[in-house]
Amino acid sequence: MSHILEVSDLEVSFSGDGGKNISVDHISFYVDPGEVVCIVGESGCGKSVTSLSVMGLLGRGGSVTSGSVLFEGKDLLAMTEKELDQIRGDRLTMIFQDPLTSLNPVFTIGNQMTESIRVHMGLGKEEAAARALMLLKKVGLPDAAAVMRRYPHLLSGGMRQRVMIAMALSCSPSLLIADEPTTALDVTIQAQIMELILELKEELGMSVLLITHDMGLVAQMADRVLVMYAGQMIEQAPVLELFDHPAHPYTKALLRSVPGIMDRRDRVLESIEGMVPEQYDMITGCRFADRCPYRRDICSRPQTDTMIMDSHLVRCCRAGEVGNDASK
Ligand SMILES: Nc1ncnc2c1ncn2[C@@H]1O[C@H](COP(=O)(O)OP(=O)(O)O)[C@@H](O)[C@H]1O
Ligand code: SF4
Ligand SMILES: [Mg+2]
Structure with a gap:
């Protein structure tokens, strides 16, 4: 098509x-x-x-x-x-x-x-x-x-x-x-x-x-969702795939800040700490790094897109670990 x-x-x-x-x-x-x-x-x-x-x-x-x-x-x-x-x-x-x-x-x-x-x-x-x-x-x-x-x-x-x-x-x-x-x-x-x-x-x-x-x-x-952060496309996936298996820490945080989408009823609503950086084009590594609980030294390198499933793209070098982590 x-x-x-x-x-x-x-x-x-x-x-x-x-x-x-x-x-x-x-x-x-x-x-x-x-x-x-x-x-x-x-x-x-x-x-x-x-x-x-x-x-x-x-x-x-x-x-x-x-x-x-x-x-x-x-x-x-x-x-x-x-x-x-x-x-x-x-x-x-x-x-x-x-x-x-x-x-x-x-x-x-x-x-x-x-x-x-x-x-x-x-x-x-x-x-x-x-x-x-x-x-x-x-x-x-x-x-x-x-x-x-x-x-x-x-x-x-x-x-x-x-x-x-x-x-x-x-x-x-x-x-x-x-x-x-x-x-x-x-x-x-x-x-x-x-x-x-x-x-x-x-x-x-x-x-x-x-x-x-x-x-x-x-x-x-x-039907499908594109997640943007600081001028870049950081995750793209069909809607159910994105809600069930968010792979970028920013997407996970966005989903946690919405009532009724994640499963637990007793869940405390969270907002994402910090702000979108203003002069984001000066940042050469991951632009979400200063707000990210998964950050490591490797994150200061430029990030590239990875296809983790059919039609599911993510720009985070730790997406594999992040996607499997239900705690954050
Ligand atoms: N007319 C403009 N002149 C200079 N910078 C702009 C202008 N419009 C948008 N920008 C910059 O582009 C970035 C993205 O803005 P925008 O697309 O409006 O964000 P969003 O729609 O996601 O809230 C921001 O950093 C903003 O400052
Ligand atoms: S690249 Fe690193 S800092 Fe950026 S979102 Fe992934 S884990 Fe977080
Ligand atoms: Mg706008």
Whole structure:
């Protein structure tokens, strides 16, 4: 099966007053048709920079300094803005944590949805408006016609996120990238929106790349999981394999910090001590070393990926021992 998205050896840097910072360090991963792949990791690990570079939406100062991003077999990094525009919002779409930043405040919802559908699907105004209305109903907005007439700031956070999803799905994309789409919403709305994404995924046969720091959401949504730490991909595995046999100490710690995923009922919830290092591109050895209970001298050497099972990759020289240790 050919991958719908294949990212190889991607390096992303930002240049500023202090010189060049490598935010995403030679990561590789793929998404298959119909799959939900979750990228997890604490704040500042490079999840958003990864998704923005796939979309070609890195802001000023940011650039992809090596690697390739193949979407449906074509290299997005080699495309012109015009070619990219034809794919974005059509076959490949993205929803963000805060929909207000991606909705235009001076146009009504109906206006912006209709325009986007006209541009991407080549429909007439009335047909496009009818499709917008149908999509708003589909994402569970009770009075879709009234929502069409409103401006974004007059909607609640949950309603705006539904509008964003409707817009993202308006041209039946084959891949939806969602960057912490429900972090700002309360848990009930979050659950509804995730249900909705799963339903639409089944119906449209699309793939989803979901970025989150919430392992509970991962359990609910993912087929496969990618764990990022300090700009690197440190573990990749199918979701059950990852939950049953986490091999990287960071993944183990992330799973221990979530209620209800590990087995013991009397377990005390833990958080991971310490912080993601800020200037992580200066660290040549394992970047998790200063927080890791398994650390040894050997960990100060550069770490490489090891395949420990079919589709299970880990970047830790002690993964074999770590994976068999139930005590930490
Ligand atoms: N616009 C930017 N300019 C400079 N550095 C940035 C910029 N955006 C992100 N970074 C850096 O890239 C790293 C990864 O950030 P990000 O991808 O936003 O993390 P995450 O989404 O996992 O919380 C961080 O160290 C952050 O400081
Ligand atoms: S390489 Fe060493 S320090 Fe890094 S995660 Fe593995 S055991 Fe811990
Ligand atoms: Mg982010």
